């Protein structure tokens with residue numbers, strides 16, 4: 001399918017009016033080998049003799065949006081780095097679109113399939129001008145100058161940064177730099193986007209903007225793995241995975257995971273604000289839903305206020 005242009009109204013800054021990169025993802029293909037599919041098969045990983053991941057079994061379907069939560073040091077980044085073969089298992093196997101990441105002949109393909117954006121946008125810049133920075137990846141693919149230009153323009157449009165193409169990267173805000181980092185990954189036309197705490201250095205608006213871009217890309221067929229410390233960012237995910245000391249402690253839809261406040265507390269995590277608020281209100285006898293949808297809760301509260 002074709003990744004359509006990001007609706008301008010949903011972005012924080014003005015997007016240009018052109019198509020975004022073609023990403024040949026067949027939505028609904030649930031095969032473990034399909035475009036964007038990832039399978040962790042009994043994966044353990046140690047740094048030296050220090051175990052960091054333990055017996056991870058996880059299936060990420062094509063076009064799934066997976067949020068990964070967990071306390072500091074629980075292994076989230078280590079797990080993410082296994083998806084694009086930056087790390088390979090000490091035991092077990094990770095397959096990306098059916099390719100074994102430990103197989104040397106597939107490493108480059110795995111990295112092209114799965115693009116990763118890190119926490120600090122400043123560490124991901126390779127050129128001083130936005131356009132050159134985004135072009136860096138495609139330039140290494142042996143594409144023609146016209147193809148590279150098209151990919152750069154498309155990727156910048158997707159993150160609503162096309163009007164900044166000729167700006168100096170240093171002059172951008174943190175959120176804008178993070179969008180450029182995402183554009184750099186999108187210009188490689190990956191099937192899987194891995195975001196490792198992309199909003200950690202941003203204010204709430206910037207963070208939400210990045211999460212929204214991730215959802216837009218997912219809606220258009222890209223598999224997204226979002227690592228976050230912000231529970232709110234996980235509410236819209238298809239699946240939530242909670243890591244604890246390198247093991248999967250919880251896995252399920254947001255409504256399955258966020259129903260268990262006690263277990264989350266044991267794992268040193270809190271309920272998303274809207275879920276906690278809804279729970280407190282229900283405990284006070286005020287009938288509202290679970291609060292899994294922030295906007296729906298807002299609507300319910302407005303109705304209650306109007307009907308009081």
Ligand SMILES: Nc1ncnc2c1ncn2[C@@H]1O[C@H](COP(=O)(O)OP(=O)(O)OP(=O)(O)O)[C@@H](O)[C@H]1O
Nearest residue numbers: 047048050052070071072073074075076077078079
């Ligand atoms: N390069 C490394 N060498 C040795 N140990 C490491 C290395 N990177 C991470 N670790 C250890 O592996 C464990 C998991 O780290 P990881 O970065 O995956 O956790 P995380 O869940 O991403 O944490 P955070 O929320 O702080 O980002 C930690 O105990 C960490 O100290």
Ligand SMILES: [Mg+2]
Nearest residue numbers: 076077078196
């Ligand atoms: Mg981390």
